[in-house]
Every structure is written in C-alpha cells, then in structure tokens.
Amino acid sequence: MTTSFVGSSIQRREDDRLLRGEGTFVDDIAMDNTLHAAFVRSEAAHALITGIDVTRALEIDGVVAVLTYDDLAGTPLAAPLRVSQPHPAIRHARTPYPLARDEVHHVGQPIAMVVARDRYIAEDAAAVVHVDYQHLPVAVDLVGAARGEDGPAHSDMDGNVYASLSEHVGDVDAVLAKAEHVFEYDLRYERAAGTPLEGRGLLATFDELGGRMRLWDSTQAPMMVCHGLAPLLGLEPEQIEVISPDVGGGFGTKAFQLYPEEALVPWAARWLGAPLKWIEDRKEAFVGSNQLRSQVTHVKVAVDGEGHLLALDVRYLHDNGAFCQFGILVPSVTASELSGQYRIPNLRFSFDAVYTNTTQCSPYRGSGQPYATFVVERMMDWVARDLGIDRAEIRRRNFIPPQGMPYDTGLSFPHGNRSVYDSGQYPAQFETLLEAIGYDGFAAEKAAAAAEGRRIGLGLTCYVDVGGTGPYESTKVTVLPDGSVSVVAATSDTGQGHETMYSQLVADQLGVPMERVRVTTGDSRRTQYGFGTWGSRTAAVGGSSAVQAAATVATKAKAIAARLLEVDAGDLELADGAVRVKGAAHVAVPLTELVIPARFGRTSGGESSPGLTAASYWSPSAMIFSSGAHGVVVEIDPETYDLNILRYVIAHDCGKVINPMLVRGQVLGGFAHGIADAFYERRHYDNAGQLLNQNLMGYLVPFASEIPQVEVRHMESSSPVSIHGVKGAGEAGSVPVPTAIASAIEDALGFPIDAMPQSPLTLFELAQRHGR
Amino acid sequence: MRVSPGEQVTVKLSVNGIVHDVAVESRWLLSDVLRHQLGLTGTHVGCENGACGCCTVIVSGQPARACLLFAIQLEGAEIETVESLAAPDGELHPLQESFRRHHGLQCGFCTPGQLMNAKPLYRQAPEMPDCELRSALSGMICRCTGYQGIVDAVRDAARIEDEREDAK
Structure with a gap:
C-alpha cells in the first residue's frame, strides 16, 4: 500500500458546502404544495383530558386539518408507541400514544396536530385549540x-x-x-439535555403510485426509524425511504426513536396526500425532546x-x-x-x-x-x-494494570455483551496527566494563592468510555465503472465528519485518491440494516465494516487482476487506482478495467459474488473501551462563588486515530458539554412539573467566554477488537468533566461536592451550610 | 402605513447587493423571508428568540439576528447573508477558509451565523487578548466544537487574507 490517509489530519470534505451556506438541513428542502404541522402540547404535567375543542382552529383560513387521538382510531397510531429497547426487568412499560388518548404525563406531550398552509397559520390554530384538564x-x-x-x-x-x-x-x-x-x-x-442547535425536523411525502414513503428526518438513526415506521404505516421497510440529510447536531437527542411526531408526520402526509413538514421550534425542543x-x-x-x-x-x-x-x-x-x-x-x-x-x-x-x-x-x-492517603496514590494502588488486559469487570453491558475492558494503559495515562497538570507542585501553589486570599483547587478524575457498541454496522463499498469508489454507510453524520473518515479508510484499502471516494450515509434507500450514530461507535464499528468491505473488494480485484496479469494474487497490491505487481509498478491493471470482468461472475476467479463490490455487517466480538484522565485547577471567587478554570488537561486514549483533527474536535466539543453539565446547564422543574427554563436565555448553554483552553495529551492503545484498532472518541470528552470540576471545587472550598451541576448560588448555599 | 393581519405588502429588500420586491405579511420574520421567500437557506434558525445567534446576518454593516427583525421593517437596509461571503469566482472568504483550516465547524448549523458575526471584527482579532476575543464571540452558541476552533479561526483569518493579498 503506497497511500496512507489514515492517521492524517485531513481537512473535511463536508466543510465547503457548510461554509457557503449550501448544506441541506431538513428545513432547507422545499417541495411544492408542502403543508406544515404544529402541535398542541400538554400544559399540565399530569392530568386527564376531559375535553378538546378544535372548533376555532378549524375556522382559521388556511387550516387543513386538526387531528386528535379520536381521529387516529382504527389505525396503528391509536396504540402506544413501542418500547424499542425492551428488557425482561421492565415490570411496567409505559409509552406515549402518538397523540394523547385520555391522560397526559408531562408538559409538552402532544395532544393534537394542526396542519395548515404555512407554519404561522398552523401555530395560530394550535394556540386556539382548547383543552380541558382534570389535574392529577x-x-x-x-x-x-x-x-x-x-x-x-x-x-x-x-x-x-x-x-x-x-x-x-x-x-x-x-x-x-x-x-x-x-x-x-x-x-x-440533575437533569440536562443534549440541546442540538438544529431542532428535530421532518419532511414526509408519500408516492401513491409507487407505494413509497419518503421521509427526510433530522435523526442519528435513520435505519431504526425506517424499521420502526414500517408497522405503523403498513409498509415494508424497503418501501420507506428515510433520509438523514445534513443534521445540525444530535448528541443522543436524535438517536431516539420513535418520537410521536416521527410517527404522525409521515402518517398524516399519506392521509392528506401532500408533503408535510414539521420543524421543531426551540420551546418544543425544551419540553418535547428527550433529556437526561x-x-x-x-x-x-x-x-x-x-x-x-x-x-x-x-x-x-x-x-x-x-x-x-x-x-x-x-x-x-x-x-x-x-x-x-x-x-x-x-x-x-x-x-x-x-x-x-x-x-x-x-x-x-x-x-x-x-x-x-x-x-x-x-x-x-x-x-x-x-x-x-494522597488522592493520586490511592488511584495508583487500585488501577487495572496493562498486563491485566483484557479485564473482565464481571458486569453486564446492555445488548448482551459483558463489560470487559479490551485494552488500556491506565497507570501511564494517569502519570502523564499528573505531570501535565502540575500535581506535585500544587500544594505550594495552593498555599501561595491562599496567602493572597485566593481559593484555588485541583481536581482529578479517571474514566472509561465504551466505544464499539454493537450489534453491528453496515457498509457497502463498490468500485464504479469510472473507477471511482462508492461507500454507502448506514450510519448518519451529525457533524463528526464521517464522509472524511470513511473516505480515509476506504481510500487506503483500495489505493485510490480520497477525492475518488464518494460517501453516502444515513439513507435507507441504499441500505436498511444498521443502527446509527450514537455511543461513540461509528468510527470503531462503522469504520471496521468499511475496512472489511473495502478489503473484500481489494481481494476480489487482486484475484481478477492475477488472472489477467498471469501472476499470483499474493504478489499484487492496490495503489494509484490500479492493481499492480509489488516492486514492478509498471505491471498493472487499472481498477476501471476490472469492473467489467468482475461483473461477469464466471471470470472473476471464483469469487463468491459478482461485481467489484462488497457489503460488510461487521459485529464487534467484545466491548471496546476508550479511557483517559482529566485534571483541572479552578479558582472560586470568595464573594460571588463564580468558577474560573485556570488550567485543564485531558489525557486521552481512544485507540488508533484515523484523523487527529477530527478526534481533537470531538474531544473539545465533548469537553464543552462537560463544562455545561458541571456548572451551567440544568433543566429546572418546579413541584408542579413545569419546566421553569424553557428557552436558551434561562437554560445556560455556555458561550466561547465560558469554555477555557484545554491541553490534550493523546495516548494510543490500539483496540484488539476493532479491525483497525479504533475505539471511539465521541463521548469521552464530556464524560469525566463534571467529576473533575466537582473534585476541584471541593479542593478549593474544603467541603464535599456530592451533587452536580453546581452554580454560584448552590456553592454559596453550601458554604453557608458548612459555616464558611 | 397600516397593514392588517394577513395582508401582504411588497417591500424592497436589498440582500447581498440585489434588490428584491418581496410580498410579505407584517409578522413575517426576516429569517423566514430570507429562507422561504428568497431561497437563501444558509441563514439558519436555532431558537427564534435571539438567544443562539444561528440566524445572524449583517444589516447595514452590523451583525443582527434575523429572527428578531420583521422583513417589513427593512426596506432601505443593506442585508448581507452567508451566501455573499465567497468571491464571485467561488473562492472562499478568508474567514471561511480559516474556519476550514482550524476545524471551526462540525455540524455546520451555527457556522453561517458565526461567520457573519465575526465578519466585522476579524481584522481586529489578532491583537485581541484571548478573553477579549472570546467575549466578542460570546452570544453565539456552537454546540459542537467547544469553540476553540472558532476562536482560532477568527484570530487567523486576517493573516490568511493578508497572505492572499501579498501573493497577488
């Protein structure tokens, strides 16, 4: 192999269109005669619905329909949505009806769907639907x-x-x-939420003649949506085209399925015989999109x-x-x-x-x-x-040593796997962190600060982070007649740079320039089996399937080329868009000349399937764990209890790195979520179940001014489980941050921090309670 | 002028140097009119109450949130959107190029707003201390990058622009 894109900070192929404002997010897609939906949502946290009056809504010019539970009677949408992750331990499964039947269970639960000529009119109508509640x-x-x-x-x-x-x-x-x-x-x-900047969004259109539903869905898991919708629409999964276009962030919020709207919008589009769009607004996102x-x-x-x-x-x-x-x-x-x-x-x-x-x-x-x-x-x-005992020393005494890997914790993991750590160098990683954060000199630093009346503290935490979650992921790799390479992956990109990542992996395997690789993700027209982008799994599991599929294509190409060149396949390599003899680059066949022989199966050298194409449904045989250690020095203002982060170090091991720039992006982006979770973001409910901060002015997503610079030290313990040694980087940046901050605040203020998130107010109250 | 609810009136909107006659209702937001009447979907809508900054455009030289303006107010104003940034020959604006080099975007949803917000200030950015630059960029939410790439990109854009000038 002469090319090597893996391991390089290759700039993203996604950026050009996004920088020009030419991305395609769901709401950017315009279809003629599109109708628009708005939802009437419960204003009560728990109540019986004793009446719904839609009369005034229907009188508004431009309103096409107002649907309530009764209008769904006799359809699959009249039943509660499925539990999509069942478990025998669940004794009382409760899931929502797409539109509430008689009881509502949280503020924001959909009660009625209004469809109108435009969104303004739909919202006007939703506002005059009158719901009577008997509170519970x-x-x-x-x-x-x-x-x-x-x-x-x-x-x-x-x-x-x-x-x-x-x-x-x-x-x-x-x-x-x-x-x-x-x-x-x-x-x-306490409670927070992913809060992607693009809310959820749907555009559905049903082709009556072809019997096909097409749904553009701002989702992380289009294949799961496709299979989840099939029974509700009475269609086969192959008849449902779920397309996840550019998605404006997900963070798990959009990995969920099915949301009530996700069932209602395509169903209603078919019923109404017109394209139907729903774009979640921010207030809906606060009460209708999932939290945690x-x-x-x-x-x-x-x-x-x-x-x-x-x-x-x-x-x-x-x-x-x-x-x-x-x-x-x-x-x-x-x-x-x-x-x-x-x-x-x-x-x-x-x-x-x-x-x-x-x-x-x-x-x-x-x-x-x-x-x-x-x-x-x-x-x-x-x-x-x-x-x-010293905080660092007690960790040293208990670490799982590298020679103890793989380490079986004895615990189970969801989806039937065992929680076995595949690899990691926890002690070395920790020493790297301690050196970088200045642990040994910190006592003197803290004393000097105290002498000036400043309260500083150092926080430490280690963590593991599961990456290669199964069950499998699918990728299909095909050399096209013009010699370019098509990669179809079932995962969906929500900003990670998968087009770039998959291109790097496949270009290396097939010896072609990256620009000759075209990548399609998250489109159920092209593949229906896959799980989606969540759990830091795409690079490890989707990436392994891409490598495996591309390697199979390479093997096929070599087998055919070996016959044409009359050499042994073992003497061949793929490079510069051709299959050539190792050490004799002039003895070569371009990939383009292998496409036709490959399509005529009998000349393909006994390969099991025709075509320069292969699909892989790669399953991890065991769990894959990233790991790391975070250290932070904070200063707490003695008057206002505001938090100032003086320095923050991340020692991080996500296995083999495909693109260091993208991994750094994931780590720093996750870090910002962690800071948010530690000190800024909290969904505040009152005792009546009303969410008190239902917008981005009350729910404090940090700005650039709240997020400090970070020093990142990368380590690399290649995973023995994934094909290419990759572990996963999407979540690790955020997982340990609140814990590190809690540890540092405790060190600075001298009383236990046993709850997160904190804020200046909660720290002030704690200080009062502890007599400081 | 008095406009009834639901009534449409035609306003002249100057967007990216082109004057459009657009029929609008009085309550239509500039963000909606740009996106759905003029097809300029690069301006994104993140919260519709002015908190996130996604829909930031430039109105008569100053960054402004398109979700907090009614289109009907803006006759005579000069509106610039992200679609105006790249050169007519397609070359990316130095700010866009800098965002690309410094990985200042991931999902790209906030990016048009970040670019338009930074446009009036990036020439001063190299001289600004880190906290001052971050403060100048605050009010703009990015949920993906953790901001470091954006801060680096805004700081480096003027240098990229100067390099291009020198090369000419």
Missing part, C-alpha cells in the same frame, strides 16, 4: 417518586418504579461485614488500611421521565462502568428505574457513563480523604 397528582422529585410519596406519574400504577435490576460479582456482603474500613456516601446528579442525567446514589465501599478496594455496593435511582421507550438502557450503562479503571473483586449494583411527570429520558452524550464516573471517582477522592 404529580411526581417530579426522584426520591419522592421512587418512594411512592409523589404521583403516581401514571394513574394505573401504584408507585413509580417501573423496573429494577441487580447484579453482583463475588460476595459483597461478606466483605463488607469484615473489612477494616467501610465508608458510605450519597451522590446526586438525574440519578441519586448510595455507595458503600470496603477498603483495607492501604486503600485497596475490596468491595463496592452501589444502589441508585434513575429518573426516566414520563415513559420508558428506551427501557432501562441508561441506568444499565451506568451499571456496566461501576468498576471504573480499578480492580474491584466484589461488586454489586442495584437500581430502580422510576417514572416522573417530566419529559422522557434517553441517552445524551455519554448516556449513563458520566454518572458512573461521578460515583466511582468522587468515591476515590473521599476514601483517600477518609484514610488520609
């Missing part, structure tokens, strides 16, 4: 809901716990009973006198909002990483998943992982404190 008890607080003191969130349930799961390794109780030291801690994390993060935990840990972890018992509550379409995915992900980077021979978790009358939850960048990191790493700081 509301569950908002997670602990109160779990105890059954609040709610129930669903009037047909006695309490709010819908699923419980427990798992253990070793004998936790026996070790806790006789250990030298047992400590107990409580921790809490609220969990409450009690930890019991047994250690010996030297701080070695002997047993860990973690009990937690997980708030899933009003419904459980994604089952218990998030708390299960939390569970799978409760070993952190450490050897813990005896481990047990048990969680209750709980309904509240708030917007539904599903993964947001990191899913349950930020919480696992928070629990394990705050615990490490506190055990060190309680034993009088």
Whole structure:
C-alpha cells in the first residue's frame, strides 16, 4: 500500500458546502404544495383530558386539518408507541400514544396536530385549540417518586418504579461485614439535555403510485426509524425511504426513536396526500425532546488500611421521565462502568428505574457513563480523604494494570455483551496527566494563592468510555465503472465528519485518491440494516465494516487482476487506482478495467459474488473501551462563588486515530458539554412539573467566554477488537468533566461536592451550610 | 402605513447587493423571508428568540439576528447573508477558509451565523487578548466544537487574507 490517509489530519470534505451556506438541513428542502404541522402540547404535567375543542382552529383560513387521538382510531397510531429497547426487568412499560388518548404525563406531550398552509397559520390554530384538564397528582422529585410519596406519574400504577435490576460479582456482603474500613456516601446528579442547535425536523411525502414513503428526518438513526415506521404505516421497510440529510447536531437527542411526531408526520402526509413538514421550534425542543442525567446514589465501599478496594455496593435511582421507550438502557450503562479503571473483586449494583411527570429520558452524550464516573471517582477522592492517603496514590494502588488486559469487570453491558475492558494503559495515562497538570507542585501553589486570599483547587478524575457498541454496522463499498469508489454507510453524520473518515479508510484499502471516494450515509434507500450514530461507535464499528468491505473488494480485484496479469494474487497490491505487481509498478491493471470482468461472475476467479463490490455487517466480538484522565485547577471567587478554570488537561486514549483533527474536535466539543453539565446547564422543574427554563436565555448553554483552553495529551492503545484498532472518541470528552470540576471545587472550598451541576448560588448555599 | 393581519405588502429588500420586491405579511420574520421567500437557506434558525445567534446576518454593516427583525421593517437596509461571503469566482472568504483550516465547524448549523458575526471584527482579532476575543464571540452558541476552533479561526483569518493579498 503506497497511500496512507489514515492517521492524517485531513481537512473535511463536508466543510465547503457548510461554509457557503449550501448544506441541506431538513428545513432547507422545499417541495411544492408542502403543508406544515404544529402541535398542541400538554400544559399540565399530569392530568386527564376531559375535553378538546378544535372548533376555532378549524375556522382559521388556511387550516387543513386538526387531528386528535379520536381521529387516529382504527389505525396503528391509536396504540402506544413501542418500547424499542425492551428488557425482561421492565415490570411496567409505559409509552406515549402518538397523540394523547385520555391522560397526559408531562408538559409538552402532544395532544393534537394542526396542519395548515404555512407554519404561522398552523401555530395560530394550535394556540386556539382548547383543552380541558382534570389535574392529577404529580411526581417530579426522584426520591419522592421512587418512594411512592409523589404521583403516581401514571394513574394505573401504584408507585413509580417501573423496573429494577441487580447484579453482583463475588460476595459483597461478606466483605463488607469484615473489612477494616467501610465508608458510605450519597451522590446526586440533575437533569440536562443534549440541546442540538438544529431542532428535530421532518419532511414526509408519500408516492401513491409507487407505494413509497419518503421521509427526510433530522435523526442519528435513520435505519431504526425506517424499521420502526414500517408497522405503523403498513409498509415494508424497503418501501420507506428515510433520509438523514445534513443534521445540525444530535448528541443522543436524535438517536431516539420513535418520537410521536416521527410517527404522525409521515402518517398524516399519506392521509392528506401532500408533503408535510414539521420543524421543531426551540420551546418544543425544551419540553418535547428527550433529556437526561438525574440519578441519586448510595455507595458503600470496603477498603483495607492501604486503600485497596475490596468491595463496592452501589444502589441508585434513575429518573426516566414520563415513559420508558428506551427501557432501562441508561441506568444499565451506568451499571456496566461501576468498576471504573480499578480492580474491584466484589461488586454489586442495584437500581430502580422510576417514572416522573417530566419529559422522557434517553441517552445524551455519554448516556449513563458520566454518572458512573461521578460515583466511582468522587468515591476515590473521599476514601483517600477518609484514610488520609494522597488522592493520586490511592488511584495508583487500585488501577487495572496493562498486563491485566483484557479485564473482565464481571458486569453486564446492555445488548448482551459483558463489560470487559479490551485494552488500556491506565497507570501511564494517569502519570502523564499528573505531570501535565502540575500535581506535585500544587500544594505550594495552593498555599501561595491562599496567602493572597485566593481559593484555588485541583481536581482529578479517571474514566472509561465504551466505544464499539454493537450489534453491528453496515457498509457497502463498490468500485464504479469510472473507477471511482462508492461507500454507502448506514450510519448518519451529525457533524463528526464521517464522509472524511470513511473516505480515509476506504481510500487506503483500495489505493485510490480520497477525492475518488464518494460517501453516502444515513439513507435507507441504499441500505436498511444498521443502527446509527450514537455511543461513540461509528468510527470503531462503522469504520471496521468499511475496512472489511473495502478489503473484500481489494481481494476480489487482486484475484481478477492475477488472472489477467498471469501472476499470483499474493504478489499484487492496490495503489494509484490500479492493481499492480509489488516492486514492478509498471505491471498493472487499472481498477476501471476490472469492473467489467468482475461483473461477469464466471471470470472473476471464483469469487463468491459478482461485481467489484462488497457489503460488510461487521459485529464487534467484545466491548471496546476508550479511557483517559482529566485534571483541572479552578479558582472560586470568595464573594460571588463564580468558577474560573485556570488550567485543564485531558489525557486521552481512544485507540488508533484515523484523523487527529477530527478526534481533537470531538474531544473539545465533548469537553464543552462537560463544562455545561458541571456548572451551567440544568433543566429546572418546579413541584408542579413545569419546566421553569424553557428557552436558551434561562437554560445556560455556555458561550466561547465560558469554555477555557484545554491541553490534550493523546495516548494510543490500539483496540484488539476493532479491525483497525479504533475505539471511539465521541463521548469521552464530556464524560469525566463534571467529576473533575466537582473534585476541584471541593479542593478549593474544603467541603464535599456530592451533587452536580453546581452554580454560584448552590456553592454559596453550601458554604453557608458548612459555616464558611 | 397600516397593514392588517394577513395582508401582504411588497417591500424592497436589498440582500447581498440585489434588490428584491418581496410580498410579505407584517409578522413575517426576516429569517423566514430570507429562507422561504428568497431561497437563501444558509441563514439558519436555532431558537427564534435571539438567544443562539444561528440566524445572524449583517444589516447595514452590523451583525443582527434575523429572527428578531420583521422583513417589513427593512426596506432601505443593506442585508448581507452567508451566501455573499465567497468571491464571485467561488473562492472562499478568508474567514471561511480559516474556519476550514482550524476545524471551526462540525455540524455546520451555527457556522453561517458565526461567520457573519465575526465578519466585522476579524481584522481586529489578532491583537485581541484571548478573553477579549472570546467575549466578542460570546452570544453565539456552537454546540459542537467547544469553540476553540472558532476562536482560532477568527484570530487567523486576517493573516490568511493578508497572505492572499501579498501573493497577488
């Protein structure tokens, strides 16, 4: 192989159109005679609907239809949406009807859909649909809901716990009973949300003659939407074209399916016989798009006198909002990483998943992982404190060593895998971090600052981050008649630069220039089997399938060329758009001349399928884990309790790197989400279940002025699981940040930080409580 | 002039140097008129209440949020959108080129607004301390990049422009 694009910071192929304003986001697509939808959404967190009056709405000129539950009777949309991530532990599955039937369970739940000539008119009409509510008890607080003191969130349930799961390794109780030291801690994390800048969006059109539905959907998982829609529309997946065009960020929010609107808009487009568009506005996004993060935990840990972890018992509550379409995915992900980077021979978790009358939850960048990191790493700081051992030293004593890899935590991971760490160099990574953040000199630095009346603190955290989540991902690679190469991947790009990434991988395998590779992602017209872009999985799993498909094409090309050139296939290589003899580049056949022989199967040298084409449905045989360590020095203003980040270091190992620029982009972008999660963003609900900050002025997404510069140190432990050694980088930047910030604030202020996010107000209140 | 709800009146909108006669209702936002009446879909809409900055365009020399302006107000104003940035021969504006080099965009949804917001200030950016530049760029949300690429891009654009001038 002469070319090597993998490993280079190649500039993005996506950028040119996006910089010129020539991207194609859903709302940029215009079709003649398009109708526009707006939704009437519940204003009550929990209520019975006693009446819906649409009379005034229908009187408005330009209104085409107003649909309520009754209009869906007899159709597949009259049933609750499916649980798309089922699990045997779910005892009380509750999912929404696309339009509420008789009971609403959170503010923002769709009750009626208005269709009109334009969006302005649709919103006018939605505003005059009158809904009568009979209010019911509301569950908002997670602990109160779990105890059954609040709610129930669903009037047909006695309490709010819908699923419980427990798992253990070793004998936790026996070790806790006789250990030298047992400590107990409580921790809490609050609600936030992915908040992509482009809201969700849909444009559906049904071709009656061809019997085909086409849906442009701002989604991370178009293939899942395609298969999810099929039974609702009474069509085969092959008849449903789900296209994810340019997508303005996702962060998990758009990996969910199906949202009620995702079912209603295509169904109504067919029913009305006209293209139908719905573009989520920001207020809808705040109440109608999924959220995440609220969990409450009690930890019991047994250690010996030297701080070695002997047993860990973690009990937690997980708030899933009003419904459980994604089952218990998030708390299960939390569970799978409760070993952190450490050897813990005896481990047990048990969680209750709980309904509240708030917007539904599903993964947001990191899913349950930020919480696992928070629990394990705050615990490490506190055990060190309680034993009088240095914070760095206690971690050194417990790390899983590189020679211990692969390491089986004994825990399960959702989708049937075991939580086995494939590789990593945790101790070396940590020492790199300590050196870069200046850990050894920090005590003197802190004392000098204190002498000036300044409060500074250093925070530390390690983390693992799952990358190569299965079950599989698909890519089809084809050499086209003109010698260019088509790559069709089932994943969907939401800003990561997949067109560039896939081009690099495939160009290397086939020895062609990158500009000869054309990439199609997220288009169910081209492939229907795949899962989408979430869980830091595309480069590792989608990338492996691309490499495997391209390698198969290369093998086919060599087999045919070997016959034509009358040489052994083993002596051939692909380079410069041709198959040539190694060491004799002039003995070569261009790829273009292999396309026709390949298509006539019998001359293709006994290959199993015709054509210079191959599809791969590559499955990881085990889990893939990235890892890293974060260190931060903060200063807290003694008067205002504002946070100033003085320096931040990320030591990061995501395996083999395909494009360092793109990985850095993922890490820094994730980092900003982490800072947001630590100190700025929180969805505030009042006791009545009303979201108090329903816009970007009340919900504080950080600006450039809040995000500091970061020093990133890359390490590379190639994954033995993925074909190309890649692990995944999408979430790792954000997962550990709130934990590192909590650790640093605690160091600066001298009282425990056991809840996140914090803010100047909460720190002030904590300081009062601790008499500072 | 009094305009009834639902009534359309024709205004002359100067957008990227071209004057359009556009029939608008009084409540139509500039962002909607640019996108849906004039087909200039490079201006994106992120929040419709002026908080995110995605829809930033330049109105008579100053960055302005197109979701906070009614098209009917803007007769006589000079409106510039992202579509005006590249040269007529297609060459990217130095700011656009700098965003590309410094990985100042990922999903690209906020990018047109970031570019238009930075346009009046990028010549001064090389002299600005980091905190001052970040403060000048605040009010514009980017949910993907973590801002470092954007800050680097705005700081480096003037140099790219000067290099191009020197090469001519």
